[in-house]
Amino acid sequence: MDIHQKWRIIRILLTTGYLIIGWLVFTGNFSPFSLSIGFLFSFIIAVFTYDIFIEKEEVARRALLPRISLLLIYPFFLIFKIYLASFKMVPAVLTEKIDPRIVHFRTRLKSDMARVLLANSITLTPGTLTLDLNNDHLIVHWLNAKTIHSHYAGKLIKGYFEIWLKKIWI
Amino acid sequence: MRLIAYFFLGMGVFFATFGNIGMLRFPDVYTRLQASSKCGITSIISIFIGLIILEGLNSVALRITVITIFFLITSPVSSHIIGRSAYEEGILPWRKEKPKDKQ
Numbered sequence: 001m002d003i004h005q006k007w008r009i010i011r012i013l014l015t016t017g018y019l020i021i022g023w024l025v026f027t028g029n030f031s032p033f034s035l036s037i038g039f040l041f042s043f044i045i046a047v048f049t050y051d052i053f054i055e056k057e058e059v060a061r062r063a064l065l066p067r068i069s070l071l072l073i074y075p076f077f078l079i080f081k082i083y084l085a086s087f088k089m090v091p092a093v094l095t096e097k098i099d100p101r102i103v104h105f106r107t108r109l110k111s112d113m114a115r116v117l118l119a120n121s122i123t124l125t126p127g128t129l130t131l132d133l134n135n136d137h138l139i140v141h142w143l144n145a146k147t148i149h150s151h152y153a154g155k156l157i158k159g160y161f162e163i164w165l166k167k168i169w170i
Numbered sequence: 171m172r173l174i175a176y177f178f179l180g181m182g183v184f185f186a187t188f189g190n191i192g193m194l195r196f197p198d199v200y201t202r203l204q205a206s207s208k209c210g211i212t213s214i215i216s217i218f219i220g221l222i223i224l225e226g227l228n229s230v231a232l233r234i235t236v237i238t239i240f241f242l243i244t245s246p247v248s249s250h251i252i253g254r255s256a257y258e259e260g261i262l263p264w265r266k267e268k269p270k271d272k273q
Contacts, residue, residue: 025232025233025236026233026236028229028232028233075239075242078242079215082208082211082212082215083212085208085212086185086208086209086212089188089189089192089204089205089208089209090185090188092192093188093191093192093195093196093205096195096196098196098201098266099265099266100200100201100263100264100265100266101263101265102263119246119250120242120243120246120247120250121246123207123246123249123250124207124208124211124242124245124246127204127208129200129203129204129207129249129250129253130246130250130253131200131250131253131254131257132254132257139257141200141204141253141263143201143204
């Protein structure tokens, strides 16, 4: 058995594992019948979709198995930030004191999942909206632009998100 | 306990209202997207938190949490796609007029 085949089997098993977690959360039922049905269909779906879910080149261990403890705290942190952002949005709506600009910057995150989450988090927080994400290059629309220098804009916008996501994934 | 839940539900209505006002008042596509995406997701999260507090901790609350997480994933993606298509069409963002230009 060569290394490509081994990697393929590992990818199928990992996809099955993720799907079973989703099944357990949605059914909330631990009877043997439900578990076996869930396992069977997770496996069938995993055989068809493992290539989309985990790409062939993505081999780092942290990119596939994130740190669960930090990943569970992250949504609360994100929701707290979203509330702060919305309370800043209300005066902007009322007074219309806005100065929108488009800024470009790069991210140091390596895994695809972490980059997607970074882009989503940026869309959800203070007056910023991700327009495009090519590899590590982000284009962001900023409602109250303080600077258009790419390095400082990146620092201000990414802030703690990049540090958190870097700890969770790579 | 019920009062806290009602407070969160009221906050959801409050943010939804301001999101819609922002959509009507802002000048171009991108700023309108900002208002709608941010205030929309905040109102939905507030309403879900209020429902979880009303319901108590059981399997229904777990499912509401899962739905909230899916909302957190899908809502930014949809606004991102609208913004990206507008950006690739070449729509320039609205800029505040400088004091020099006004004279």
